[in-house]
Amino acid sequence: MCRHPVVGSIGAMRTNDVVTVRGLRKTYGNQVAVDGLDLDVSAGEIVGLIGANGAGKTTTVECIQGLRPPDSGTLRVLGYDPVTQSDQLRPRIGSQLQDSGLPDRLRVAEAVTLFGSRGHDGAELLDRFGLAARRRSAFGSLSGGERQRLFLVLALLNRPRLVILDELTQNLDPAARRNVWAAVREVHADGTTVLLVTHEMDEAEALCDRVVVMREGRVLDAGAPADLVDRHAATATIRFSLPDPPVPLLEQVRRLDGVWSVDRTGPRVAVRGSRRSIAHVGAALVAWESVPADLTVHIPTLEDALLGLLEDENTMGAAR
Amino acid sequence: MNSPTMRLIRAELTLLCRDPLVLTFVVAFPVVTMLIIGGAFGTAPDPAFDNTNPAHWYVASYLTVVIGAIGLVMTPVHLASYRERGVLRRFAVAGFPRWSFAVAELVTGLIMTVVACTLLLIVALPVYGLPPLHSAWRVLLALSIGAVCFVGIGVLLGSVLRSARSAQAVGLLLFFPSFLLGAGGPPPHVMGSAVRTVSGPLPLTLLTNAVREPWLGIGSATTSLIALAGITVLVTAVAARRAVL
Numbered sequence: 001m002c003r004h005p006v007v008g009s010i011g012a013m014r015t016n017d018v019v020t021v022r023g024l025r026k027t028y029g030n031q032v033a034v035d036g037l038d039l040d041v042s043a044g045e046i047v048g049l050i051g052a053n054g055a056g057k058t059t060t061v062e063c064i065q066g067l068r069p070p071d072s073g074t075l076r077v078l079g080y081d082p083v084t085q086s087d088q089l090r091p092r093i094g095s096q097l098q099d100s101g102l103p104d105r106l107r108v109a110e111a112v113t114l115f116g117s118r119g120h121d122g123a124e125l126l127d128r129f130g131l132a133a134r135r136r137s138a139f140g141s142l143s144g145g146e147r148q149r150l151f152l153v154l155a156l157l158n159r160p161r162l163v164i165l166d167e168l169t170q171n172l173d174p175a176a177r178r179n180v181w182a183a184v185r186e187v188h189a190d191g192t193t194v195l196l197v198t199h200e201m202d203e204a205e206a207l208c209d210r211v212v213v214m215r216e217g218r219v220l221d222a223g224a225p226a227d228l229v230d231r232h233a234a235t236a237t238i239r240f241s242l243p244d245p246p247v248p249l250l251e252q253v254r255r256l257d258g259v260w261s262v263d264r265t266g267p268r269v270a271v272r273g274s275r276r277s278i279a280h281v282g283a284a285l286v287a288w289e290s291v292p293a294d295l296t297v298h299i300p301t302l303e304d305a306l307l308g309l310l311e312d313e314n315t316m317g318a319a320r
Numbered sequence: 321m322n323s324p325t326m327r328l329i330r331a332e333l334t335l336l337c338r339d340p341l342v343l344t345f346v347v348a349f350p351v352v353t354m355l356i357i358g359g360a361f362g363t364a365p366d367p368a369f370d371n372t373n374p375a376h377w378y379v380a381s382y383l384t385v386v387i388g389a390i391g392l393v394m395t396p397v398h399l400a401s402y403r404e405r406g407v408l409r410r411f412a413v414a415g416f417p418r419w420s421f422a423v424a425e426l427v428t429g430l431i432m433t434v435v436a437c438t439l440l441l442i443v444a445l446p447v448y449g450l451p452p453l454h455s456a457w458r459v460l461l462a463l464s465i466g467a468v469c470f471v472g473i474g475v476l477l478g479s480v481l482r483s484a485r486s487a488q489a490v491g492l493l494l495f496f497p498s499f500l501l502g503a504g505g506p507p508p509h510v511m512g513s514a515v516r517t518v519s520g521p522l523p524l525t526l527l528t529n530a531v532r533e534p535w536l537g538i539g540s541a542t543t544s545l546i547a548l549a550g551i552t553v554l555v556t557a558v559a560a561r562r563a564v565l
Contacts, residue, residue, distance in 0.1 A: 091415030
């Protein structure tokens, strides 16, 4: 039976917090990798750490797992201090690290035996993640998607309360990525807390309850993906063509809830507004019986939000 | 017997048995070269071989070739490959105890030594016969110290060299001169003085002297054994720290 020590000195820690980081700083020589980072992850959440390469995401999760000692700051993970209690902590975390692998000649079933501390053969997990038929296959013979699913199986073997996944779908083809996403959703559905490190915005948007945007070791913003999109890339754009767009229709569209602008160039019309405006514009077009065949909608994504956020930061940085 | 260290030892042994480099260098190479060299000089006592049977001289010497191959080729390549591919990081983050990998490397190195040496003796027995052991305890002591020493050297090399390819290159570069000068090559009496001076302090030469002389009854090689023990203490202390997860 697992015993979890009483949480220590972080005063603001909530009772259901799985990860609490305050003022984390880590440098490599003169290079600052993480600079005063605060982070909370609650039980049952999928939290994504996103940002460009070199933002400090991997260093942060390595400190959280006790693989690197921080220069300063306080960390609590599942109630343990990763610096002084890493031996107790690590077996309780399931982890997929970036750039970590297995020996080519190790077979799938042997990997499960090696990493399974409770003596079970992981048959249910292998079956669940579509690897039951590959039990006798060597790691070196697995496809990229199968390897990532095996890493997920290994991360989940000892029924961890926290799973850390670092660039889980890097270099996978679209179908394999979707399979791995489905597997992560299953893990989450079991109540496991997931800390996901990625620079794939669609992945973060598809999987995460909350994302933390990092740049140069600092948190730029955090929140639900939809909230970040609303804050930093709120503009949806609807484009369509009408041979002779009736002026009253365009005037009506201009007055619709959430519409910010209507631009017309010949038969081409571009309507910009909030995401809510999309439904109103569509309804108006239908009501006028003017449903264009070439209507396209650009809904802002988390990637747009990240770019907007970075642009805002650059503007503010230049102003400073 | 399902501790993380035991699981690691079992997995490592399984993987070593599937590794063509290990099977070639640690098992096949010493046996094949022992058969060839052992037969090249006949079986009549020869002054160049301290008036012993040359075939027996090489049977006694080639056990240390096994140990040298494990320490200079197998272990560094294995360890560097693990570091390069992130396997050690995976062990660390999976909660394997800090010392488990170092212990596993030592145990698997010693087991491979015993297995490969046994195989070599089994092959030598019907072909050349086994030379009588004049001082069994000295031979076993030297083999034990030597095996630990060379696993330590291997771990040290594997922890310093960044890739499996560089470990293989450096390992082979160290192994073949050591092999030719200190164990499987010509006897010291036929070497020039400069070559003898170079080969004398090599760890594999010290080990071979410490095994061969008490085995064939041509000396005790106490100085070699003490020097080897000193190297072992030094190397093992550094290697153990480098192999911590």
